[in-house]
Amino acid sequence: MNPSSPSSALTPPGAGRFATRSGATHLLGLEGLPREQILAILDDAERDLARLQKDRSPTDELRLVTVVIAMFEDSTRTRVSFQIAAKRLGATVSTFSSHGLSLSKGETLRDTLRIFEANGADVVVVRHASPGAAAYLAEQIDSAVVNAGDGMHEHPTQGLLDLMTLRQAWGGSFAGRRIAIVGDIAHSRVARSAIFGLATVGVAVTLAGPATLMPAEVERLGGTVAATVDEAMEGADAVMALRIQRERMEGGLLPSFAEYARVWGIDAARVRRMKPDAVVLHPGPVNRGVELAPDVADGERSVILDQVANGVAVRCAVLRRSAGALAREAA
Amino acid sequence: MSPTTVIRGARHWRTGEPIDLAFERGVILDAVPARADVVVEARGAVLSPGLVDLHVHLREPGQGSRETIETGTRAAAAGGFTAVACMPNTDPVVDDIAWVEWVGTRARAVGRCRVHPIAAATVGQRGERLTDFLALRQAGAVALSDDGRPIVSAAVMRHALEYAGHAALPIVCHEEDLTLRGEGHMNEGATATRLGIRAIPAAAESVMVRRDVELAALTGGRVHFAHLSCAASFDALRDGKRRGLEVTGETCPHYWMLSDEAVATFGTDAKMNPPLRCESDRLATIEAIADGTIDCLVTDHAPHTADDKRQPFEMAPFGIVGLETALALTLTGLVRPGHVALARALELWTEAPRRVFGLPEVRLAAGSPADLVLIDPDAEWTVDPAVFYSKGRSTPFAGTTVTGRVLATFCDGEITHLDPVVGLTRVEAPAAAVAAAR
Numbered sequence: 096m097n098p099s100s101p102s103s104a105l106t107p108p109g110a111g112r113f114a115t116r117s118g119a120t121h122l123l124g125l126e127g128l129p130r131e132q133i134l135a136i137l138d139d140a141e142r143d144l145a146r147l148q149k150d151r152s153p154t155d156e157l158r159l160v161t162v163v164i165a166m167f168e169d170s171t172r173t174r175v176s177f178q179i180a181a182k183r184l185g186a187t188v189s190t191f192s193s194h195g196l197s198l199s200k201g202e203t204l205r206d207t208l209r210i211f212e213a214n215g216a217d218v219v220v221v222r223h224a225s226p227g228a229a230a231y232l233a234e235q236i237d238s239a240v241v242n243a244g245d246g247m248h249e250h251p252t253q254g255l256l257d258l259m260t261l262r263q264a265w266g267g268s269f270a271g272r273r274i275a276i277v278g279d280i281a282h283s284r285v286a287r288s289a290i291f292g293l294a295t296v297g298v299a300v301t302l303a304g305p306a307t308l309m310p311a312e313v314e315r316l317g318g319t320v321a322a323t324v325d326e327a328m329e330g331a332d333a334v335m336a337l338r339i340q341r342e343r344m345e346g347g348l349l350p351s352f353a354e355y356a357r358v359w360g361i362d363a364a365r366v367r368r369m370k371p372d373a374v375v376l377h378p379g380p381v382n383r384g385v386e387l388a389p390d391v392a393d394g395e396r397s398v399i400l401d402q403v404a405n406g407v408a409v410r411c412a413v414l415r416r417s418a419g420a421l422a423r424e425a426a
Numbered sequence: 427m428s429p430t431t432v433i434r435g436a437r438h439w440r441t442g443e444p445i446d447l448a449f450e451r452g453v454i455l456d457a458v459p460a461r462a463d464v465v466v467e468a469r470g471a472v473l474s475p476g477l478v479d480l481h482v483h484l485r486e487p488g489q490g491s492r493e494t495i496e497t498g499t500r501a502a503a504a505g506g507f508t509a510v511a512c513m514p515n516t517d518p519v520v521d522d523i524a525w526v527e528w529v530g531t532r533a534r535a536v537g538r539c540r541v542h543p544i545a546a547a548t549v550g551q552r553g554e555r556l557t558d559f560l561a562l563r564q565a566g567a568v569a570l571s572d573d574g575r576p577i578v579s580a581a582v583m584r585h586a587l588e589y590a591g592h593a594a595l596p597i598v599c600h601e602e603d604l605t606l607r608g609e610g611h612m613n614e615g616a617t618a619t620r621l622g623i624r625a626i627p628a629a630a631e632s633v634m635v636r637r638d639v640e641l642a643a644l645t646g647g648r649v650h651f652a653h654l655s656c657a658a659s660f661d662a663l664r665d666g667k668r669r670g671l672e673v674t675g676e677t678c679p680h681y682w683m684l685s686d687e688a689v690a691t692f693g694t695d696a697k698m699n700p701p702l703r704c705e706s707d708r709l710a711t712i713e714a715i716a717d718g719t720i721d722c723l724v725t726d727h728a729p730h731t732a733d734d735k736r737q738p739f740e741m742a743p744f745g746i747v748g749l750e751t752a753l754a755l756t757l758t759g760l761v762r763p764g765h766v767a768l769a770r771a772l773e774l775w776t777e778a779p780r781r782v783f784g785l786p787e788v789r790l791a792a793g794s795p796a797d798l799v800l801i802d803p804d805a806e807w808t809v810d811p812a813v814f815y816s817k818g819r820s821t822p823f824a825g826t827t828v829t830g831r832v833l834a835t836f837c838d839g840e841i842t843h844l845d846p847v848v849g850l851t852r853v854e855a856p857a858a859a860v861a862a863a864r
Contacts (some may be wrong), residue, residue, distance in 0.1 A: 127618070204737075225738040226622040227693070246740065248622030287622055311625065312616035346608075 120241035122244050123230045124249035125292040133295055138260050138414035140405065147183060157186035159419040163216040164243075165208065167223040171377060173243050173252075176403070180410035186267050186418075189216075204228070205235045212236045218417045221245075229406060238277040239417035244288050252413055253378055254288030256406040258296060261333055263405075264374040266306050271301040275327035275369075276318075276361060278337035278386060279308040285378045286337055288317045303327035303357060304337075307348040324359055328368045335376040335385040336361055352385050362388040366396055374398045427841065428452070429463030436800060438790060439474035439776075440769045445815075447473065449796035452839035457793035460471045464841075468800055470574035471833050474772045475799035476508025476539075477753065478804060481573070481724035484541070487525060487780060488517030493729040493817045496536040497553070498749070501727070501816035503842035505749040506775075506798035506832035509540035511547035511783060514551070516575035521657060523565035530566045534606070538842045539835075540797070542568040542785065543664040547597055548588050551575045560592040568783045571598035573652055576634055578604060583638060587647025589798035596648040596674070596783065600635035601659070602700070602841045611740045613686040621690065623739055628707060631700050632658035642673050643663070650652055650782060651675040653726045655700040657710035664719045674721040674782050676746065679748060679755035681711045684822060692822040694735045697795035698728065699744035715774070716765050722779040729818020747811075755823065757803055757830030796839040807832035827848040 125133070129268070162181040166174050172189060181188040191211070204223075211219055219236065221229050222243040229242035229249075245251040258269075265272055274293060280286045280302055294381050300318035302309065314320060321327035328334055343349045366375060375387065375397045383389045391397065415422045437810070438445045448455045448462065469636040479502065488653045495512075497683035500740045502510050510694035514520035520529060526543045531539030545567035549555045551574065559570060570590060573630035577583040577599070590597050612618050618625035635651055639662050642649045646740065651663060671733030680698065685705045688696040696702055714720045728745025735742050761771050780787060808827045835843035 164697075174432040205743075223738070225740045226624075228738040231738045243736075246622055247624065284622060287620075310619040311614045313619055314619060 099252050110354050121240045123242045123411050125251045125254045125288045130295050131365050136412045140408040144408035153185045155185040155301045157184040158289040159421045160217045161187045161215050162218045163211040164220045166192045168224050176406045177410050180407050192198050208232050208236050212238050250284040251288050253285050254292040256409040257289050258292050259405045260402045269296045272332040275301045275331045276332040276335045278304045281310040283307045283337050301327040331369045333374045338376045340388055356385045432462040433466045433627050436468035436473035439472050439772050442557040449839050454794045454796050463574050472801040474797050474799050477775040478509045479507050479725050480511045480779045482510045482512050483693050489735040491731050495532050497741040497817050499537040499539045501749040503538040503835045504815050506538050506753050506799040506835050508837040509643040511542040511544050513573045514546040519551050521549050523561050526565040526567050530805045532679040539837050540685050544569045544571050547572050563593045569598050573600045576602045584641050586644040598650045598652050599638050601631050602651050603630045603633050606630035609673050612689050613703050615686055615704050618786050619687045628656035629831050635659040635662040642671045648672040653678050655681045656703045656707040660714035660719050676722050676724045678726045683759045688822050694742040694822045696822040698746050723774045735820040747816050748819050750814050754828035754830045758828045771812045798836040801833040802831045
């Protein structure tokens with residue numbers, strides 16, 4: 096909280112949307128987020144999804160709410176998903192994009208975010224290349240902060256949409272299920288959020304991937320490490336393949352896409368090792384023929400497009416939660 | 427007109443025996459005179475030679491927003507130090523005689539303790555061309571170091587060690603394989619994995635320690651390993667000593683007090699380089715101190731501005747302050763749990779570092795320089811960076827209750843610090859002498 100920020104200095108507490116919003120509900124990560132809260136967000140998101148499938152006209156639930164989407168790192172997919180979610184709920188949405196350069200210094204980062212706050216941002220959705228950036232901003236400004244990805248750390252709305260997709264595929268329950276997560280665990284905020292969230296709702300996690308992309312002591316996050324993809328997928332209820340970045344080839348972390356595809360790529364034969372109703376997830380965009388064989392990416396077990404649709408619904412639920420009292424006032 | 431100062435009722439740091447001691451013109455007298463200008467009532471406090479820190483960053487020239495020679499040495503005096511050796515990774519780098527002399531001159535003008543400049547081993551600390559070792563020594567440099575960076579080229583390191591023999595100066599090595607460190611910002615392990623922070627393996631340090639032990643063997647050169655932090659480095663140093671090589675090493679309080687899990691709690695206040703390691707490395711640090719592998723203790727006092735440290739973890743600079751907490755963390759983390767005796771702990775901050783850099787001896791005996799510190803080894807206090815004399819406030823020990831307090835520091839016979847809080851020390855007239863020292 097920052098008592099000297101222009102907004103709180105000029106307006107008395109409780110004076111409406113420009114006042115200090117003490118007790119702002121941030122979403123900084125899934126680590127430590129209680130099970131009931133995760134399930135409540137998923138339940139809300141299911142209602143949003145049901146409504147969105149019937150009627151795409153905006154509601155006025157967040158008509159008092161200004162959402163700033165601040166992308167300090169390029170991400171078309173996440174940006175678009177948040178924009179659509181905010182607009183579906185009738186919020187005022189402003190998007191800011193800057194990829195490093197003048198904003199590489201934290202001082203400037205803080206100042207920039209304070210400008211959003213002074214402009215009346217109730218919720219700031221932030222994507223930044225530095226781990227902990229979202230938590231840092233939550234300390235610096237009074238707006239509610241939603242982490243849209245902070246470096247390799249977390250991407251909690253992705254984790255929530257993965258949970259939502261799995262619960263749908265598994266008939267509404269996480270009980271007794273196990274998922275294999277395959278690929279570049281080390282650099283993946285998607286994997287971290289998934290592992291934290293899955294552990295909280297009681298899903299067993301098996302990790303597999305090249306040793307160069309497996310972070311130190313990863314078991315302590317909650318999960319076991321399998322020696323091979325086949326071992327990880329054997330009898331699993333789902334598999335999540337992670338995206339491989341081309342730059343991993345440059346630092347000696349991986350020999351080639353071809354080698355990766357052969358050893359760690361998921362093809363139809365590997366999918367058959369899982370349970371008959373098991374599903375295939377991928378945060379996208381898919382390197383076809385690398386992480387997933389094309390017939391797996393587009394196959395009947397793939398729920399990749401469900402993940403995208405669920406993403407908008409989950410972000411509706413998260414924005415409503417972060418808008419807090421302002422959303423309720425309008426509703 | 428130099429006053430005669432008497433310290434009465436102290437305990438000798440090594441023997442624990444009662445001791446009274448007097449000094450005049452910066453030199454300890456052979457007997458306590460009947461009349462004195464200043465009397466310090468020690469009331470059983472421990473009297474020791476002043477502490478020496480071979481590894482501090484005073485940030486001058488050029489980085490006065492982080493620290494100055496004046497504020498850094500004031501902090502040193504508060505920590506019980508009567509001498510520090512300051513690192514040359516300033517702006518500009520202290521790599522020529524003009525800047526070595528400037529540091530010395532500035533320290534004599536505004537300093538609260540003796541300041542021994544360490545000169546860069548290579549021009550601009552770029553690891554390519556050697557600096558003028560003999561001229562630098564003449565100008566007052568006590569050691570050579572590219573601290574903040576490793577000397578990447580093994581060939582340059584070899585030649586530096588060979589040539590340093592002519593100047594009889596040690597090369598102080600910041601050991602870090604930059605390719606293994608990569609873009610890392612904290613120790614590799616469960617905490618870095620959890621926080622998604624890019625990590626540095628302990629081997630980034632130890633492979634270079636191994637390399638330079640071998641180069642010490644090749645050249646017969648004198649290597650002093652800076653801020654060692656992990657078990658494998660201690661093993662390498664142990665090995666070098668067993669082979670009779672001219673190798674010494676230092677470590678810092680944070681490496682025996684904390685493991686990398688502290689990063690999750692203290693954020694950038696627990697960010698320094700080398701980083702806090704895992705618990706087994708922390709225990710190995712204590713073992714290396716206890717078994718004599720480590721030759722002396724240092725702080726690696728590395729102040730930064732609050733704005734620089736108040737950033738997301740990977741964006742903030744490496745470095746924490748240490749001068750004002752070093753002694754207490756030694757008593758709290760090493761002496762109280764019984765890892766080393768009080769006298770040995772003090773030796774590691776006094777005689778040992780003076781020996782490592784060949785600085786003049788200080789003894790509690792007639793004729794010795796009056797560089798002294800009075801310590802209450804049992805006083806408990808809580809670390810509050812807001813009252814630090816250093817400009818730097820970043821420390822993972824804020825709010826920690828510690829044991830052992832510096833009551834008074836005397837450098838060259840002057841009172842350079844009097845504890846403002848505990849007040850166990852009473853100083854009698856003339857008031858002018860005390861006021862001048864404050």
